[in-house]
Amino acid sequence: MEANYILVRFGELTTKGKNRKIFTRKLLKNSKEQLGEFEQLTYQLTHDRMYVILNGAAKEPVVAKLKNVFGIHSFSVAYKMEKDLEAAKAVVVKIIEDNPGTTFKIDTKRSDKNFPGSSQEINREIAGHVFHNCQKELKVNVINPDILVRVEIRQDAIYVMDNTIKGAGGYPVGVGGKALLMLSGGIDSPVAGYLTMKRGVDLECVHFAAPPYTNDFAKQKVIDLADVLREYSHGTIKVHVVPFTRLQLAVYDNCDESYAMTVMRRMMYRVCEKLAEKNGCLVLVNGESIGQVASQTLHSMATINEVIDTPVIRPVVCLDKLEIIDIATKIGTYDISIRPHEDCCTIFTPKQPATKPTRHKARHYESNFDFEALVDECVEQVETLTINDSYFKTDDEFF
Numbered sequence: 333m334e335a336n337y338i339l340v341r342f343g344e345l346t347t348k349g350k351n352r353k354i355f356t357r358k359l360l361k362n363s364k365e366q367l368g369e370f371e372q373l374t375y376q377l378t379h380d381r382m383y384v385i386l387n388g389a390a391k392e393p394v395v396a397k398l399k400n401v402f403g404i405h406s407f408s409v410a411y412k413m414e415k416d417l418e419a420a421k422a423v424v425v426k427i428i429e430d431n432p433g434t435t436f437k438i439d440t441k442r443s444d445k446n447f448p449g450s451s452q453e454i455n456r457e458i459a460g461h462v463f464h465n466c467q468k469e470l471k472v473n474v475i476n477p478d479i480l481v482r483v484e485i486r487q488d489a490i491y492v493m494d495n496t497i498k499g500a501g502g503y504p505v506g507v508g509g510k511a512l513l514m515l516s517g518g519i520d521s522p523v524a525g526y527l528t529m530k531r532g533v534d535l536e537c538v539h540f541a542a543p544p545y546t547n548d549f550a551k552q553k554v555i556d557l558a559d560v561l562r563e564y565s566h567g568t569i570k571v572h573v574v575p576f577t578r579l580q581l582a583v584y585d586n587c588d589e590s591y592a593m594t595v596m597r598r599m600m601y602r603v604c605e606k607l608a609e610k611n612g613c614l615v616l617v618n619g620e621s622i623g624q625v626a627s628q629t630l631h632s633m634a635t636i637n638e639v640i641d642t643p644v645i646r647p648v649v650c651l652d653k654l655e656i657i658d659i660a661t662k663i664g665t666y667d668i669s670i671r672p673h674e675d676c677c678t679i680f681t682p683k684q685p686a687t688k689p690t691r692h693k694a695r696h697y698e699s700n701f702d703f704e705a706l707v708d709e710c711v712e713q714v715e716t717l718t719i720n721d722s723y724f725k726t727d728d729e730f731f
Contacts (some may be wrong), residue, residue: 335391335409338398339493340382343405343501356382358504359403365566366397369721383410395497400564402530404499408482411492415447415485417454421461423492424481428466431495433478435471436462440483447485458483503532505565510534511645512604512613515554515571517675520619520648522557522665523656527647528617529564536611537561537569538604540576540675550673558719560664568720572607575713576600579706586700589682593627594689595697597636599707605640606711615643621656622649626685635689 340363345355360377363384367373373394376383384394391409398407411423428436438458440451449457459472482493513525515537525535539554555571562569583596604616620628627636637644648656660666717723 335411335494336386337410337412337491338384338386338391338394338407339410339491340384340398340407340499341405342380342382342403343499344503345403345405346380352379355403355504355507358507359401362403362504362506362566363398363401365568366401366563367394368567370394398499399497400500401504402500402502402532402564403504405501406496406499408493408496410494412489413492415444415490417457417490420483420490420492421458421465424458424483425462425465427481427492427494428462428470428479429468431479434469435473435477436479436481437472437474437477438462438481438483440485442485444485444487454483454485500530500564502530505529505532506534508532508534509614510536510612511615511617512572512608512611513537514600514604514616514618515539515557516619517550517553517557517669517673518619519653519660519666519669520621520624520656522561522619522669523659523663524617524619524645524647525561526564526659526663526665528645529561533615533617534565535561535569535617536613537571538574538607539571540574540580540600540603542577542580543575545577546675547673549671550675553668553671553673554675555717555719556668557665559724560668562719564663568718570611571717571719572611573715573717574603574607574710575715576603576710579603579703579710582701582703582706587697590684590686591689591693591697592682593685594632594635594694597627597632598639598694598698599703601636601640601644602703602707603710605642606707607714608642610711615645616640617645617647619648619656620646621651621653624653626687629687631688631690632686635691635694638691 345352348355356377360375360382370389372387372389374385374387398404413419438455440454442451480495484491508531511528511533513535515521529535537558541551558569558571579599580596583599584592587595608616623629626632657666660669
């Protein structure tokens with residue numbers, strides 16, 4: 333008998349009281365979108381669980397996709413069968429033989445109280461069958477088993493579940509509104525995007541390109557990072573590519589070198605605020621971490637942030653670089669981020685940037701040129717890319 337179900341547990345979503353349905357229905361919708369390539373799958377949503385019915389689909393690729401769906405606390409590959417304990421025993425033997433390890437535990441829950449035997453009696457009966465029918469040497473370990481098999485006897489059927497698989501946790505993407513992620517191409521901003529999505533916030537991305545100083549390889553790096561992030565949402569993500577060259581050169585022509593980075597970041601924030609308003613994004617998100625570079629000191633953040641009213645979320649603000657790298661490696665963005673293609677922030681790095689810039693000095697340098705017209709020009713000339721499966725099938729711009 334092959335596995336025919338995946339049983340999904342909600343975790344944090346169960347604390348939402350009257351709003352639970354909103355969260356679980358969004359989780360169902362996101363799961364369907366993430367698993368859209370498996371057309372034979374069907375779904376069943378109950379008060380405390382979601383069932384993915386495989387209908388003959390291979391379990392391994394479905395499991396791999398489900399691991400990235402935010403809102404799932406854990407899940408198990410499950411076998412649903414008639415209420416025949418002998419059939420359940422055979423499935424338990426199969427699960428234990430297919431999994432590595434030499435210790436096991438049977439955990440039975442009997443919600444159908446009319447089914448004969450107590451949970452402990454059923455545990456012992458199944459364990460005895462395992463010892464007599466498995467081909468490998470086994471021991472029972474009720475504290476930390478290599479293989480934990482759960483047996484649930486419900487009113488409709490018996491469910492036998494494989495080892496519990498940890499889910500991505502958090503909330504389903506989209507229940508918390510939408511944010512605009514400043515995606516630079518470095519290590520930090522994709523991690524910030526990932527952590528934001530984990531709290532149920534949908535993302536669009538903005539990237540500042542400065543051709544010919546930045547090239548198509550830098551742009552492709554950002555597209556590849558967005559492609560990784562979309563695997564944790566619902567399979568599609570937008571990237572707004574801002575043509576930043578004219579505005580960036582104007583900043584460096586009209587500002588003291590020490591203030592160029594500060595004023596440039598202020599311009600980026602202004603552009604981002606307009607794009608956020610245009611695309612229904614409630615907040616900005618970036619990968620700033622306190623003290624990591626000159627533009628990320630508290631003095632710099634205060635001076636830069638003053639030019640907009642839109643809230644800015646900084647998910648990695650209190651993490652050190654090694655912690656950020658660990659997350660980047662885990663989610664699959666690190667190797668892309670370290671490709672040797674510079675973005676517009678790194679190609680014009682001043683030798684001695686101000687670490688304690690003041691607002692009045694930043695305003696003084698900005699008064700030297702008509703930046704508002706250049707900001708509007710950036711917004712008007714944005715190139716918006718929709719990154720999904722179709723994008724890579726049809727767009728050969730970089731290949």
